[in-house]
């Protein structure tokens with residue numbers, strides 16, 4: 287549906303050139319919720335803005351449904367924007383227009399008759415759960431409600447693609463979840479392709495079907511969301527998805543023996559491994575903390591345990607555990623054993 291071929295965006299700064307997007311090639315399938323993650327200045331916004339013609343690439347080509355949009359003139363770009371809606375971090379609503387008028391305005395731009403506009407505004411408000419807010423002004427809405435209006439407005443021209451630029455970054459955790467749910471719902475109901483850029487990895491986990499990691503203008507890794515979190519390859523990706531269960535210092539200090547972090551993936555269960563280790567080796571394995579997360583309906587578990595015993599037995603038990611699960615990290619090594 288969207289295909290990037292060697293896309294480069296170079297900004298001319300006073301003394302030098304800044305390569306914001308560097309030779310990027312990738313493909314987004316119809317109906318995907320495609321996430322682009324990365325640190326500040328990685329080039330995410332610039333990349334996503336090339337999809338609706340807000341930013342022209344310096345070189346390379348972008349195809350949407352087979353059409354090379356980099357060759358488009360102004361009139362074709364205007365047509366393209368009907369196909370590609372966008373929502374923003376700070377909502378960008380018109381404050382002197384009511385919620386209904388904000389949405390209607392987007393319909394007017396696309397030459398839709400007044401009668402049709404009125405019907406459509408109500409439909410869109412219903413879609414985002416704001417039926418009762420048609421006549422209020424944006425100032426009286428919460429952040430989450432403002433973003434719902436942003437979504438309704440972006441969907442007014444029935445686009446095939448929705449671009450989301452840090453669309454949840456100004457919202458609290460609960461409101462972020464609400465917006466994530468709405469976007470997932472819209473993706474399922476309307477089959478719309480979503481391209482979402484964010485630095486919020488929690489959003490990535492819950493919403494995306496596929497993730498591209500950007501660093502210094504390049505896509506350094508791309509995979510299904512589960513694989514990005516379960517098996518990150520690039521050091522930068524590992525840093526982004528790092529699973530930081532922290533054991534309080536006091537507990538770490540008081541705990542006798544080594545402290546290990548056990549990370550296991552897929553459908554396997556950890557309990558039999560713990561039980562077998564305690565039975566088979568002369569060690570005491572104690573659970574200090576545990577968490578299991580589901581990404582794309584597949585589990586990633588993290589368990590923090592202490593292990594006590596004679597060094598030789600601990601080593602044997604460790605060899606067994608290492609062979610049984612994906613990753614074992616030693617958090618604290620016992621000085622006493």
Ligand SMILES: Nc1ncnc2c1ncn2[C@@H]1O[C@H](COP(=O)(O)OP(=O)(O)OP(=O)(O)O)[C@@H](O)[C@H]1O
Pocket residue numbers: 297298304305306324325326327328329330331332333485
């Ligand atoms: N219009 C512009 N003129 C000059 N430089 C720009 C322009 N827009 C972006 N840049 C630069 O391009 C680089 C990439 O910026 P971009 O906003 O795409 O990154 P980002 O990953 O979206 O970062 P953030 O998460 O902080 O928004 C940055 O170094 C930025 O300063």
